[in-house]
Amino acid sequence: MKKIGLILFVALFILASYTWAHPHVFIEGKASFIFNKDGLESINVEWMFDEMFSTMILTDYDANKDKKFSANEVKKIKDEAFSNLKDYKYFTFIRINKKPFKVKYVTDFNVSMSGKNMIYHFSVPCHVKANANNKELILAYHDESYYIDLYLSENNPVSFQNNEEFVTKFKIKENDDYSPGENTILPQELIMKFKKKSENHEKL
Amino acid sequence: MKNYKLLFLFTLIIVAIILIYTPVDIKAQQNPFLSNKNKKSATKINPVQSGSLFKGVSKRIIPIQRKLNKKITYLSKRIETDKKFMLLLIFFSFIYGLIHAIGPGHGKFIISSYFLSKKAKPIEAVLSGFVIAFTHGLSAIVIILVIFLILHLPVLSSLTNTTRVISIISYMLITGIALILFIKAIVDAIRNNQSYLSEDEPAKNKNKFSKLPAFLPISFITGLIPCPGAATIILFSLSTGAFMVGALAIFAMSFGMGIMISLFAVAALYAQKGIMKSISGKQAIQFKIIIGLRLIGAFMLFFIGLLLLSLTI
Numbered sequence: 001m002k003k004i005g006l007i008l009f010v011a012l013f014i015l016a017s018y019t020w021a022h023p024h025v026f027i028e029g030k031a032s033f034i035f036n037k038d039g040l041e042s043i044n045v046e047w048m049f050d051e052m053f054s055t056m057i058l059t060d061y062d063a064n065k066d067k068k069f070s071a072n073e074v075k076k077i078k079d080e081a082f083s084n085l086k087d088y089k090y091f092t093f094i095r096i097n098k099k100p101f102k103v104k105y106v107t108d109f110n111v112s113m114s115g116k117n118m119i120y121h122f123s124v125p126c127h128v129k130a131n132a133n134n135k136e137l138i139l140a141y142h143d144e145s146y147y148i149d150l151y152l153s154e155n156n157p158v159s160f161q162n163n164e165e166f167v168t169k170f171k172i173k174e175n176d177d178y179s180p181g182e183n184t185i186l187p188q189e190l191i192m193k194f195k196k197k198s199e200n201h202e203k204l
Numbered sequence: 205m206k207n208y209k210l211l212f213l214f215t216l217i218i219v220a221i222i223l224i225y226t227p228v229d230i231k232a233q234q235n236p237f238l239s240n241k242n243k244k245s246a247t248k249i250n251p252v253q254s255g256s257l258f259k260g261v262s263k264r265i266i267p268i269q270r271k272l273n274k275k276i277t278y279l280s281k282r283i284e285t286d287k288k289f290m291l292l293l294i295f296f297s298f299i300y301g302l303i304h305a306i307g308p309g310h311g312k313f314i315i316s317s318y319f320l321s322k323k324a325k326p327i328e329a330v331l332s333g334f335v336i337a338f339t340h341g342l343s344a345i346v347i348i349l350v351i352f353l354i355l356h357l358p359v360l361s362s363l364t365n366t367t368r369v370i371s372i373i374s375y376m377l378i379t380g381i382a383l384i385l386f387i388k389a390i391v392d393a394i395r396n397n398q399s400y401l402s403e404d405e406p407a408k409n410k411n412k413f414s415k416l417p418a419f420l421p422i423s424f425i426t427g428l429i430p431c432p433g434a435a436t437i438i439l440f441s442l443s444t445g446a447f448m449v450g451a452l453a454i455f456a457m458s459f460g461m462g463i464m465i466s467l468f469a470v471a472a473l474y475a476q477k478g479i480m481k482s483i484s485g486k487q488a489i490q491f492k493i494i495i496g497l498r499l500i501g502a503f504m505l506f507f508i509g510l511l512l513l514s515l516t517i
Contacts, residue, residue, distance in 0.1 A: 023266065024235070024432045026273050051277045052440045059443060060358040081237045081360065088236050147236055149266055 023149035026050040029141045030153050033192060034123075035162040039130030040194065043139065044161075045092060045106075047120040048153070054118035057081060057111075069111045078109045082120065088143065091150055095138040096128055130166055130196045139190045152188055168194045235432070238364050265303055272300040276453060280441060283449050290452070297437075297453040301337070301460025304433055311336045311426035312465055313508055314378060316472040318422055321385065321501025329473045332423040333466025334459075339427025341458035343370070344434035345451060352442060363435055370428055371516045377425045379509030386502035393495045398487070433457070 032044040049057070061077050062069060069077065085091060086105070094101040108123040128135055141150035158170050170192040279293040305312070315336060319329050351362045391397070434454045441450020476497055483489050 023269060024436065025237075026270055050273055052273070052436045055440045055443045056360055056436060059352070059439060060360050084238060085236060091236075143236060145236060146266075149270060151270070 023143075023146055025053045025148045027141070027148055027150045028153045029150055030157050030159070031139055031190060032159040032161060033137075033163070033168070033194075035130075035160070035166060035194075037165065038127075039135070039166070039196075040126060040128040040137065041162075042107075043092075043094075043124045043126055044108075045090075045120075045122050045124060045141075047141075047150070048114060049118045049120070051116045054113070054116060057118050058113075067113055069113070074109070074111050077111050082109060082122075088145075090122070090124070091141050091143050091148070092124060093140045093142060094124070094126065096126075097136055101126060130194055132196055134193045134195045137192045137194075139192065140188060152190060158190060158192070163194070166194045166196060168192065235360075235364060238360065265306065269300065269303055272296055272303070276300060276437070277440070280437075280446065280449055280453065281444060284444065284446055290449075293449065293453055294456040297456035298460040300433075301457035301462075302464055303460075304457070305337070305461035305464035311340070311423075312468040314426045314505060315423065315465060315469045317501050317504035317508065318419070319469045319472040319501075320476055320504070321389070321498040322419070322473075322476075324419060324473060326470055326473060328417055328419050329469035330466045331417075332419040333464075333469050334462035335420065335423035336427035336465050337458040337460075337462035338455075339424055340429065340431045340461065341434045341454040343428050344430035344432075345438050345454060347430050348435050348438045348442070352439065359439055363430070363432075367430055367432075368516060370430070372513065374425050374428050375509050375513035375516060378422065379506055379513060381422055381425070382502050382505035382509055386499065386506060389495055389498035389502060392498075396491075398491050431461075 026049070028048040030046040030048075032046070033040060034042045034044060057077065058067065061073050061081075063073060064070070090103050090106055092103045092106075094103060103124055106122040106124050108121070110121040112119045112121065126137075128137065141152070143150055152172055157172065160168050170190060172188065172190050174188055275296045276293065279289050279296065282289045283293060315329075315332055319332070347363060347366050348359065351357045351359055351366070355362075434457060437453055437457070438447070438450045441447050441453070479493060479497065480490060483493065
């Protein structure tokens with residue numbers, strides 16, 4: 001009994017000391033890759049929040065209670081419940097051709113509602129010139145503190161715009177060998193490849 | 205005897221590991237969306253380990269929490285029209301609480317440190333877990349009701365500010381309790397007070413200022429910090445006009461959390477009892493070890509109290 005007690009204590013204490021699954025907010029992410037004539041221009045990010053957290057934001061920021069967000073309401077949300085994410089690299093981790101690309105700022109922040117779920121929209125400027133060879137971009141959404149659980153949506157997580165001049169491919173996979181931030185428990189990655197010329201995107 | 209010396213040494217190593225990794229607790233309690241005046245805690249602390257067994261388990265637990273969150277949301281709405289979903293809501297909330305409390309926070313480290321060094325009955329360790337869990341949930345309900353219904357303040361920022369103030373008070377009190385426990389252990393060592401070694405609980409070990417059990421103040425103080433998950437649930441239930449449904453879900457969730465927290469408290473207590481029993485009969489060594497355990501427990505409490513305080517202020 002005494003040995004079992006000690007072993008149990010030791011085991012539980014080790015478990016207690018690690019970062020375990022502990023999210024309070026759940027976000028389903030999508031990404032839209034925007035192209036221009038030279039190649040990739042930006043990534044439009046879409047985060048759909050769980051209904052409970054959406055209710056919290058609606059309660060605080062939907063001043064006229066119309067279940068929509070006006071420009072003023074969006075600005076307030078941006079200032080009070082989004083801008084701070086700069087310190088967290090906007091939970092958006094990118095590598096271009098194996099090299100990290102730091103997300104220092106984002107543009108076009110907006111908030112909308114889809115049913116009872118709130119959606120944050122913003123754009124990550126990310127210029128990558130295309131040529132005849134494949135360029136690879138790896139995107140991962142991740143909160144290192146695990147206060148927020150971010151995961152790629154199972155329903156159309158990726159889309160492309162103005163990509164007629166390019167061949168685009170993507171796949172989503174787990175990568176245990178690489179962490180987008182400093183470390184990850186659920187290292188879900190979206191790998192997108194593109195090169196100049198012909199046809200539309202296809203799954204890898 | 206050698207085996208137990210090794211086990212004791214092993215326990216000390218574990219304490220050291222815990223002290224190194226404890227900051228995870230703090231980071232996971234902050235909402236990154238809100239303005240954070242305390243940048244150091246938001247950016248520097250990240251001791252998450254990769255490639256571990258824990259990572260593997262976490263990978264399974266996070267998607268379960270995702271599904272449970274959706275399930276609880278769905279059921280909370282369905283109950284409005286069909287009461288038969290009540291039992292399902294209670295069940296899923298209970299499971300959610302159980303899994304949720306495995307994560308960092310919720311006072312597991314604090315209460316384990318306390319029972320590592322305190323003479324107590326297993327039932328007291330169990331009760332302390334439930335006191336923490338129910339205070340944790342109840343605190344969230346009361347704060348949301350006051351913020352939302354009485355003061356009509358913005359919920360997200362007010363909840364964060366209130367949590368911060370309560371946390372500061374709670375951590376100061378925990379540090380104070382730790383200091384008292386530390387001093388008491390030193391005084392007992394100097395006076396050679398061996399009352400801790402007797403099987404019966406001596407009257408003077410009880411709280412002198414009330415008839416309440418000694419574990420109650422620290423459990424209550426630890427639980428006072430509101431659970432963000434419970435706060436979200438209660439606000440959601442208020443928005444759907446079904447406060448009682450939310451309260452019931454939090455009650456079930458607290459019960460689940462209580463089981464998990466109790467498990468840690470009981471394990472710590474049995475670790476202490478295991479060490480003591482292993483050297484039964486040798487009162488002088490027993491006395492030294494219990495003083496050592498009391499000092500370690502008090503130090504761990506003091507350390508976590510001070511660390512949490514410094515990162516919250």
